Amino acid sequence: MSKQALKRITVFDSTDLTAAEEYFTKMAESGWMLNKFGPVSEFTRCEPQKLRFSVQILYFERGTDYEKTVKGYTELCGEAGWRSVSSYAGMHVFVTGRDDVPEIVTDPLERIKAVTKQSRAGVILLWILPLLFIAGAAQFILSIAEGKSFASLLALEFPLALCFAALLLFAVTKTASFLKWRRAARRSAASNMPIRYYYLREMRLRRALIYVGFGLMAAAGLLSLVGVCI
Secondary structure, X not given: OOOOEEEEEXXXXXXXXXHHHHHHHHHHHOOEEEEEOOOEEEEEEOOOOOOEEEEEEOOOOOOOOHHHHHHHHHHHHHHOOOEEEEEEOOEEEEEEXXXXXXXXXXXXXXXXXXXXXXXXXXXXXXXXXXXHOHHHHHHHHHHHHOOOOHHHHOOOHHHHHHHHHHHHHHHHHHHHHHHXXXXXXXXXXXXXXXXXXXXXXHHHHHHHHHHHHHHHHHHHHHHXXXXXXX
């Protein structure tokens, strides 16, 4: 009996809306329809089909009735031919099987505001996290300068320095990606051109750098264990 449900890790930044659309389209073509969107999305078995997905991020001013506004927005999209599938963290997924349905169009300035608001918290957090390990990284550099043996630093200082480097890599990657997108989006808005989001290939390239960071942190944990045993 074939599996009827599937879960996949689907961590998309607010600048990756096109990547998300590509991914959900490929899943539908493979016979898996998105059922619930989140960090771990749920898919159900379906007939392989060519569908169009649209992922939108909405911007709301303070004091706005969020639920009422979202309901009105999804109903408006539904009247245009886009069915609401699921939403997560302000990102709303719509789908249609028709080619004649026009693309969902929202104010480009509101899109920039929405993505900026969504990304800012993550960027700030990623710059705060390395501070937790900066003392260990500084101590490692000072210990090397003092001529201490590398083996004596394996239990604590060197693993902390690796964690600092990994988290700093996360912060730089996320910040550079966001700033690059915002600069291009502002140019597009000023020229009345559609705002471009990152494609799946671009997102995977950025994610490869994140995997390097995870590798550094895993190495830090392993070296810490080795240092304790020495």
